[in-house]
Amino acid sequence: MKELEAAVAIARRGTFRAAAIDLGISTTALSHTIGRLEAGLGVRLFNRTTRSVSLTDAGRLFIQQVAPLLQDLHAALEAVREQRETPSGTIRINAAPFAARAIISPLVLEFLRRYPDMHVDIVTEGKMVDIVRDGFDLGVRVAGLVPSDMIAVSLGRPQRHAVVGSPEYLEKYGTPTIPPDLLNHRCIRVRLPDGSLFRWRFEKEGEQLQVDVRGAITLDEGSLTRTAILKGTGIGYIFEQDILPDIEAGRVIRVLEDWTPPYPGLCLYYPGRRNLSAGVRAFLELAREVSRRAAGESRCAPTN
Secondary structure (H helix, E strand, O other): OHHHHHHHHHHHHOOHHHHHHHHOOOHHHHHHHHHHHHHHHOOOOEEEOOOOEEEOHHHHHHHHHHHHHHHHHHHHHHHHHOOOOOOOEEEEEEEOHHHHHHHHHHHHHHHHHHOOOEEEEEEEOOOOOOOOOOOOOEEEEEHHHOOOOEEEEEOOOOEOEEEEEOHHHHHHHOOOOOHHHHHHOOEEEEEOOOOOEOOEEEEEOOEEEEEOOOOOEEEOOHHHHHHHHHOOOOEEEEEHHHHHHHHHHOOOEEEOHHHOOOEOOEEEEEEOOOOOOHHHHHHHHHHHHHHHHHHHHHHHOOOO
16 A cells, blocks of 8 residues: 555655655655565556656556545545544645744644644645645635635634834834835845745725835745844835734834735635545634634734
C-alpha cells in the first residue's frame, strides 16, 4: 500500500521532493520505493530528468486505476476508525500564510488538545490550489476567494488591514492624512501570488480608492513586510493581526485608520460531495464554536 500511495503522491504533486514532504520521508527513500514498485511491475511509471518528472503511458493508466481504489480503501479504514470513541488520523489543510497564523492558536492547537490521537498537517501557500486534486481535506482563505463549488464555514471575526510606519520614518518624512499622500512616500510594495503588484485599497464613507504606491522594495510575505516596516524602510500595508502587537507597543504608528474598515474574514472550506471523516467533522464543529465565540467577542468589544 505504501508503494501505491507513493506513486499517487508523485503523480499528484509533480515532483519527488514535494511528494516526499507530503509522505514524511526522504526523497532518496521515495525514489527507492518507486524503484521497487517499477521493478515488481516490470514497467517504468515515471519519466525522470534532473528537472522534471512526468508519467509514462503505463504510469498514467496505473494511476487512473489505483488512485480511486486507494480512496476507497482509505474511506473503509476511516469508517472503521470512526467506531472509536475519539477521532484519530490526519487532517491536511491548505491555507494562506496569514490564514494559518490566524487559526493556529484558537483552532488548531485547541483541536489537538481535545483530540490527542489526531494529527494536523498544514501547508501554507500564497496561491490558490485545488484542494481536492492536491489531496487536502480543508482550505482556509478570505471569504471572497472560496471557490463557488465548496462549502464554507465562516471563522467569525472580520479581517482588516493596517497602514503603518516606524516612528523614525514618520518623523523624518511626515504622516500621510489621505491615501493619495502615499504617492509622496517610500512604501513597501506587495506582490500577489499571481505575480502582479497589489494596489493598496481604501474605503471611507462609501468612497473607494486604490493607490499604486512606489518604493524601494517589493515583498510577498507578511513577516518580511513587518521587518521592513520596523527597520524604517517605508510605510507598509499589512494584515492588522500581524502588526497589532507592534502598534500597541509603540514600535510602529498606525495611519489612515479611518480609511481601512473591516471586511469579511476567513472561511474554512471543503468539498460537499466527499464523505467527511470523524476528525474533519470534529474540526468543523470546533471551528463553528470558535466562530460563535469570536462573533460574540466582536459584538461586545467597545467601539472607538
